Amino acid sequence: MMLPTVSASSPSNWNGLSSWLLRLGGVLAGLMVAAGIGSHSAQAQEPEMASYYDQARFLEAPSSVFREGLLGFANPAASALSEPQTVFAWSSPGGDDAGIGDWGVFSGLGGLGTSFVRIRRDAGTPLRTQDALLTEDLEATGYSVTLSGGSDGFALGAGFQGFTGDATALGRYNRVTLGGIARPSKYLSLGLTGNLSVETDDTELVGALGLRPFGNSRLTVFADAALADGQAVEDALWSAGATAEIVRGVDVVGRVFENESFGLGLRVELGRVGLGSQVSVDEPTGAPGRISRVRLGTDVPSAIGDAVQAGDKRVELTPTSVPYRGPRFSFGGSPSPRFYEVIRTLERAAENPRVSTVALDLTDLSLSREKAWEIRREIEAVQGQDKTVVAFVESAAMDVYHVASAADRVVMDPEGSLTLPGYASSRTYLKRTLDKLGLGVQVFRYFEYKSAFETFSRTGFSEADSLQRQQLVDAWYDLTRDDVAESRGLSADTLDRIIDEETILDARQARQAGLVDTLARWHERDDVLKAVTGDDTGTLSVDRLNDLATASRQWGERPEIAVIYGIGSTSVGSGMEAKKLAKQFRDLADDDGVDAVVFRVDSPGGSSLAADIVAQAVRGTAKKKPVIISQGTVAASGGYAVSAFGDRILAGP
Secondary structure, eight states, X not given: OOOOOOOTTSOHHHHHHHHHHHHHHHHHHHHHHHHTOOSOOOOTTSOOOOOHHHHTTTOXXXXXXXXXXXXXXXXXXGGGGSOSEEEEEEEEETTOTTOOOSEEEEEEETTEEEEEEEEEEOTTOBOTTOSSBOSSOEEEEEEEEEEEEEOSSEEEEEEEEEEEESTGGXXXXXXXXXXXXXXXXXXXXXXXXXXEESSSSOEEEEEEEEEOTTSSTTEEEEEEEEEETTOOGGGOEEEEEEEEEEETTEEEEEEEETTSOEEEEEEEEOSSEEEEEEEEEETTTTEEEEEEEEEEESOOOOHHHHXXXXXXXXXXXXXXXXXXXXXXXXXXXXOOOOHHHHHHHHHHHHHOTTEEEEEEEOTTOOXXXXXXXXXXXXXXXXXXXXXXXXXXXXXXXXXXXXXXXXXXXXXXXXXXXXXXXXXXXXXXXXXHHHHHTTOOOOOOOOSTTOOTTHHHHOSSOOHHHHHHHHHHHHHHHHHHHHHHHHHHTOOHHHHHHIIIIIOEEEHHHHHHTTSOSEEOOGGGHHHHHHHHHSSOOEEOOHHHHHHHHHOOOOOSOOOOEEEEEEESSBOSSSBTOHHHHHHHHHHHHHOTTOOEEEEEEEEOOBOHHHHHHHHHHHHHHHTXXXXXXXXXXXXXXXXXXXXXXXXXXXXXX
């Protein structure tokens, strides 16, 4: 087999496109040759195999171009590019909106596509590939199974379609289908499908092209063509048309065919449900018809859905230990959302027009001061979008209350308490114990404030260590006090007095002091939230919120940012596991699918050797793509050394 080649002098963008075309065409050509698709002629005594256009009549546009594409039925690769969903489609012949002619159910689950169809033709009906009219009523049923895989930029699939009933008379032969879809950029989509009858020598090759001049779903123009075995190119069946997204989730589709038939359709998405209707006219006979569809399954971006449900939903979030990393599933119950997931949920709740309220269950929350500050900032961002945040607490100390106080309404368990002792920093010194044991300590120390080993060499704070710790404690306290005072409408002096003189407050004292607003428990949240907002709100799950946020119609690979963690001491085999972490950075440096790296560092330091192993890996990655450092509660000594070669270092106060 000879494949076209591109000269070395071709422009770089053509090289990239041609490589996709060669890859797609070469793979499918090889599969089709292996399957026996060649230059055979159809058996004269049997009707020709039904064409792609007759077989996939429920398509408004090529499956590689528009929406879910019948989830692999027309091109097996389409199911790999679609989220799990099911489509029920039916035809109403002769303009009879109440009648049902053909119908089909098409489902996709990841790379698995299935379908069940019924085909019915009345006497006198022509088929596009036949010259004679049908002399009797015919009916057949069919099914298909397809498997596919790939990425958002390139997918391949294969499937089998089987038929029973009057299938042979209708040209419905059991067939193997092979398909591929390439989306090398957000502007271009290419589809190629091969159909091979396993009962006759009939074969068919279908190609499709889609262009998005603006790089988004606002406007798509397309064309496709089907060439049967032994058919001259000038006799090939074809269609062309365009789709226009009027508003998000509402599309108008127009399509014309080589025999001057045409169709005009409307698709309306409401989120997890979609509706569609297409009016078509078969020009040779002048017969009108309608194709209708209902889609159920994954969320699709929808301006109508957002408008109808605007402000009707609340998001509930129950963070506990908010680890950086951890299991996504737990046999003993629901695992705590990870820190990034908490931040992401609050961000998405702020952006989603359906969400009016966020309810936070902070009763078991345990977290560091830095994480508390970051979560608090996201709460303020939610409020900045005119949404209400209600926080529920049982017994809270300084850092948890720092988070809760940002809410519009703080709700405390009637038997709960607040413990607000301020902040302190202390150390345990072991020198006298070591002296009694006859043990001495030799410290290698280079700078005045490097005080980590003073716990073994001193009996109390050095002046330098006392100074730096006092500055930290003062900063922590001032930040928390000022934030709480502003959120709760209290003066700094009032909070100072509560912390200095009262420290521990029961629920009623906390309400009297203006630190909480309502006494209730989490299971009473429906009544509390209605009292706060004045409305009944349905719950929008975090999973559904994520589905709505990530729903996209973009073509091609989307930019990816890797998040990587350097947690714990700088050690080779424990802590942040320097060698393993360095390998991750090297792998990310060579991964063309990753556009940037965020490196979250939360480390007190440790081995300088381990720190250098990571630092040099960060340096190498930063030469190829941006590396942004996000420092957590502490980035000290080696924890700072691993940060130094990032393009930018971000830290909380």
